Amino acid sequence: RERTRPSRLERPVFLAMFGGVFEHSPWVAERAFDRGLGPANDTADGLAAALATAFRLASPDERRRVVEAHPDLAGRLALGGGLTAESAGEQRSAGLDQLTEDELARFTVLNERYRTRFGFPFVVAVRGLAKHDILAQFERRVENDPAAELETASREVEKIARLRIHQILGDRP
Numbered sequence: 221r222e223r224t225r226p227s228r229l230e231r232p233v234f235l236a237m238f239g240g241v242f243e244h245s246p247w248v249a250e251r252a253f254d255r256g257l258g259p260a261n262d263t264a265d266g267l268a269a270a271l272a273t274a275f276r277l278a279s280p281d282e283r284r285r286v287v288e289a290h291p292d293l294a295g296r297l298a299l300g301g302g303l304t305a306e307s308a309g310e311q312r313s314a315g316l317d318q319l320t321e322d323e324l325a326r327f328t329v330l331n332e333r334y335r336t337r338f339g340f341p342f343v344v345a346v347r348g349l350a351k352h353d354i355l356a357q358f359e360r361r362v363e364n365d366p367a368a369e370l371e372t373a374s375r376e377v378e379k380i381a382r383l384r385i386h387q388i389l390g391d392r393p
C-alpha cells in the first residue's frame with residue numbers, strides 16, 4: 221500500500237494517528253508537528269526522534285506527568301479493562317494478562333513499593349520482553365536513586381513511543 225508520509229499529513233490527521241504515542245499526552249505530537257516535520261521525519265525512527273525531541277524540550281514537570289500518565293503493569297486498571305488499546309496490547313504481548321497468582325502478587329507488591337519510593341509508576345517498554353525479564357528489571361530499578369530513575373523512566377517512555385510509531389506505520393522496529 222501507499223507509504224504514509226507523516227510530514228505530508230494535515231495536522232488533525234497527524235494528531236489522530238500519533239496523538240496517543242505518548243500515553244494520554246497528545247501535546248507531544250502537537251508540539252512536534254508545530255515545530256515542523258520535514259521529510260527526514262518520514263521514517264518511523266525519524267518521526268520517533270522528532271517526537272522524542274518535543275518530549276525532551278518539555279519542562280521536567282511536564283515529562284514527569286507523562287511518566288505519571290502510565291497505568292501500572294498488571295495493576296487495577298489493567299485487571300479492570302480500563303487501559304488504552306496501546307497499553308493493553310503491550311501488556312498482553314508480554315503475557316501480563318496471564319499471570320499466575322504468585323506473579324500477580326509480586327507485581328502488586330512491587331507496584332506499591334515503586335510508587336511509594338518514586339511517586340510515579342514503573343514504566344518499561346514491555347513489548348518483546350518476557351515476564352521474568354520485566355520482574356527482574358522491576359526488582360533492580362526499585363532500588364535506584366530517584367533522579368536517575370526518572371531519567372530511566374523517561375527513556376522507556378521514548379522507547380514505548382518508538383515501538384508504537386513502528387506499529388502505526390506498519391514496519392519493523
Ligand code: GUN
Pocket residue numbers: 243290291292293306307308310311341342343344345346347380
Ligand atoms: N510499558 C508499555 N506500556 C506500558 C504501560 O502502559 N504502562 C507501564 N507502566 N509500562 C508500560
